[in-house]
Amino acid sequence: MTSKYRRLARQLQGQIEAGVWQSGDKLPSLRDTVKQSGFSLMTVLNAYQLLESQGWILAQPQSGYRVAPRQHSPANTARPALHAAEAVDINAFIFNVLQAGQRSDCVAFGSAFPDSSLFPQEQLARSLSRVARHLTPDQQLVLPPGCAELRRAIARRYAARGTEVAPEEIVITSGALEALNLSLQVLTRPGDWVVVEAPAFYGALQAIERLQLKALAVPVDVASGLDLGALADALGRYPVKACWLMSHCQNPLGVSLGAESRSRLLALLREHQVPLIEDDVYAELYDGEQAPLPLRALDRDVLHCSSFSKTLATGLRIGWVSAGERAPDIQRLQLMSTLSTSAPMQLALADYLASHHYDRHLHTLRRVLLQRKQRFYKALCQQLPEQVCVHPGGGYFLWLSLPDGMDATRLYHRALSEDITIAPGRMFAAGDQFRHCFRLNVSLPWNSRTEAAIARLAALARELIQGC
Structure with missing residues (x-):
């Protein structure tokens, strides 16, 4: 049976x-739609958020929702088939792209991180200064699982979102990538099959290559998320040892799984007794009024x-x-690899979280990121050739697709020669199925420099298409 919020979303889409x-x-506002439809506020909110993730509507801070521009609507492109790769060899290409993106003279649309000027740098510096003044010799090295104060603070944030996690279950790592890599290493041995997404966060592909694993790439749709039918096929045909998936603001597409899909996903994994590694680095950057629950x-x-x-630095x-x-x-x-994560940084972060500034910062960060994404989305829709599709999703990325058969890596090289970086689709798959796509980071401020870069990128895309 179709869920109520999906029925309402289809009605509004129609x-x-x-x-x-x-x-x-x-x-109509959420409350007006509640009155008109007879559905609950949560049902209406979920319907609006689904339409937003599919690119039909845009959230306007303090003023509800508006219908999105349709010049470049998300296309119902054919889903790629399940892709099985006995070996993954992509790290060299990813390394070169990321190195090129380090240039300070570039407009960094290819970056994976939000604009650093949006972070509370002064407040974090004060926390680090306070910690440094009182740091004792026995606090200078904190072995796994990490600083107790920080683990308790993280556990409290889980609790605030309705998830029970004890501090003893939490291991502090050097970024999420180490957490993901260690989790994958615990669950697998060289030669094992691992399910990833297609397109996937390139860090997952690098980890599979490093650990000599085999990749099963399950397609992700720009509107509905992970193809659960393809996942069921993969789990039924291969001896899968682990899944590495993103249920919220999937990188690079930005799509999030609905409640029904989340339940089906977990049921499938339980049926086949396959553990799940949930990559949830964009959890705090949700659109709308309510944070999504993690799997x-x-x-x-x-x-x-x-x-x-x-979200912080x-x-x-x-x-x-x-x-x-x-x-x-x-x-x-972890003890055999990085030994531990920086103790002063852990203590400084615990100090900052205790100040209760974090939620206010997140509220502002989400609002600004959404405003910037909408501004870039509108400009791209107006300036790109009509053959280029712009797929709006959650978070601060936009996923764009050139006509089938084209290679966005060529656009990447042309843009780089003019001090503009993008993330070409080849970074996000072990095969060639996304060579015609690329990802843009739209967290940057809209100013004369970024406006000119968007105009030039659109011109380069037009030249590329006309030259084919």
Whole structure:
């Protein structure tokens, strides 16, 4: 049976397609829709958030929702088939792209991190200064699982979102990537099959290559998320040892799984007894009024990984994994690799979280990121050739696709020669199925420099298409 919020979303989508609501029109408020439809506020909110994730509407801070521009609507492109890779060889290409993106003279649309000027740098500096003044010799090295004060603070944030996680289950790591890598290493041995997404966060592909694992890439749709039918096929045909997935603001597409899909996903994994590594680094950057629950809230066996790199400071390199019964295994592996995460940084972060400034900062950060994404989305829709599709999702990325058969890596090289970086689709798959796509970071401020860069990127895309 179709859930109520999906039925309401389809009804509103039909009205938009029929012209009842046109581009730029303000939709009825959540409360007005509750009165008109008879559905609960939560049902209406979920319907609006689903339409937003599919690119039909845009959230306007303090003023509700409006119909999104349709010049470049998310296309119903054919889903790629399940892709099985006995070997992954992508790290060299990713390394070169990331190195090129380090240039300070570039407009960094290819970056994976939000604009650092949005972070509370002065407040974090004060916390670090306070910690440094009182740092004792026995606090200068904190072995796994990490600083007790920080683990308690993270556990309290889980509790505030309705998820019970004990501090003893949490292992502090050097960013989320270490948490994800350690989790994968605990669950697998060289030669094992691992399910990842297609397109996938490139860090997952690098980890699979490093650990000599085999990748099963399950397609992700720009509108509905992970293809659960393809996942069921993968689990039925291969001896899968682990899944590395993102249920919220999937990188690079930005799509989030709905409640029904989350339940089906977990049921499938339980049926086949396959553990899940949940990459949830964008958990705090949700659109709308309510934070999504992690899959860990529905299944205590999920290894839930996240960090503060996308919300507080990239350079902190503080992440964690809520590993449950596997926490001791994670700790032992960490002790053999990085030994520990910076003790002063852990203590400074615990000090900052105790100040209660974090939630106010997050509220402002989400609002600004949404405003910037909407501004870039509108400009791209206006300036790009009509053959280029812009797929709006959650978070601060936009996923764009050139016509099939084209290679966005060529666009990447042309843009780089003019001091503009993008993240070409080849970074996000072990095969070639996303070569015509690329990801843009739209957390940057809209100013004369970024405006000119968007105009030039659109011109380069037009030249590339016309030259084919």
